[in-house]
Amino acid sequence: MASGVCSLGLTLTSLLSSHALARHVVLATLRWRSISISMSPPLRISRALSSAPISSSSFTWDDVIETGRAEYTTPQYSSDLTGFLQKVDRCNRGSERFFTEHLREFHDIFTFAQNGSCRDRVGDYVTLNPMFQKPEDRTRAVADVIKILADKVIIPGIRNELYPVKSSFNAPVLFSLERAAAPYFGLKGYGVHMNGYVERDGQKSLWIGKRSLAKSTYPGMLDHLVAGGLPHGISCGENVVKECEEEAGISKVIADKAIAVGAVSYMDIDQYCFKRDVLFCYDLELPEDFVPQNQDGEVESFKLIPVAQVANVIRETSFFKANCSLVIIDFLFRHGFIRPEQSGYLDLYRRLRNGDCS
Structure with a gap:
């Protein structure tokens, strides 16, 4: 993936004027305590989801297909969106540990607030x-600073x-x-994720x-057809085109023809890391005879799987790279695989956009 763009949280920078911001760059990382306490409702994370990431050798395409072929019908899902909710919650964890303690020795570079109205507010x-x-x-x-912390x-x-x-x-x-x-600094990152799909005989x-x-x-885990961080100086659409060629051999x-369809966001606080990402989502309908060919060595293989089966894999396993599940769940909403009649519909929809999308 190419380098991307990060941002400071608006909840912090809005406390300062633009003139002040030019002189004092406020980092989001010290707000972890208030964020982890105020998150509501509490996150529901299963034992399987909160454990270490699944080993790259733990599943094969045969495992994926077998799981996906389990019956998927609207009545079955009318009272059970739990598996999808768990995948969204997996990207929105909380923690009580503070990376900023490692910054205190660099007092000539960072300034820590001790008092004042700004401290009182945030x-x-x-x-x-x-x-x-x-x-x-x-x-x-x-x-x-980062070089020293990396050496440690x-x-x-x-x-x-x-x-x-x-x-x-x-x-x-x-x-x-x-x-x-x-x-580690609590800075927001941006990326593009594209669902490449084929429609054949109404499926x-x-x-x-x-x-x-x-x-x-995430070696060996499932991923989108195309995804990548957003480099500086390139638009989202241009980045999709670039990643399409590099990751799947898709011509310009x-x-x-990829369509921008919105964004999902999440805040994952895992030990010292505060990962705040916004993923711009794209859909691309591909020709029936198209077969992707990876160009940059980052993808082992591809498989064309019915959407209903993909949904089952997300619901029942942790085979997918965590944030990919969010983008595919958003696809399920937009293409009618998840419907308002299902229990938890609005709760799941809201959680796909957890936090600030600015």
Whole structure:
């Protein structure tokens, strides 16, 4: 995936004027305590979902197909959306641990609030030292901190990719941050996820990818046909076209037909990581004879599976990369596989957009 875009939370930056924001960059990471306490309703996470990620060798395409073929009918689901709710809750966990304690030794770079009206309103918070007035100065200063924390394995998996940090999606860039460090600072990330589907004889099927075993994250798990972080300086639509070619060998002529259909969001607080993502969702109807061909080595194989069977796999297993489940559940809503008559319909719909989508 390419480098992407991150943003600071509006709940923090709205407390400062735009002039003040240019001098004091407020990081979202110190609000974890108030966020984890105020989340409502409590998250319901099964033992299977809260355990370590499933091993890449734990399932095969045969397991996926066998699970998917279990009967899927509207009456069966009229009183049971629990499996879908669990997958959404998996992306919206809470925690009481604080990454910011690791920043206190860097007192020449970060400033911690001790008192004042801002503290009274939002709790503890941290800002970058106002001596760093230019984006490039802030970028260099934070990069030095991240290198030290990476050497201590406090921030693992350094990718050497920079995320531009903004107060919101359309705001100016305040500084740039190593991609792997973004969740530790509570910064919002943006990406694009595309459902590639085929309609044949009135039945829709989704192309599903199985991630390469060589991937550093979620190896061997199920994924969308196309997905990726949003690089700086490229539009969502342009990024979809680029990712279509790299991940599935989809030509620009076909990729240009992808339809923007909305966004889902989540806030996953896992130990020191506060992952706040907004995923822009796209649908692309593909020709019946189209067969995807991975170009960048990130996908092991693809399988065309009826949508109803994909839904069953999401409901019954943890085979999918967690955030992919949210985008596919949104697809199920829009294409009539989940209906208002089903118990929990509105609750599930609301949870697909948990938190700020700005």
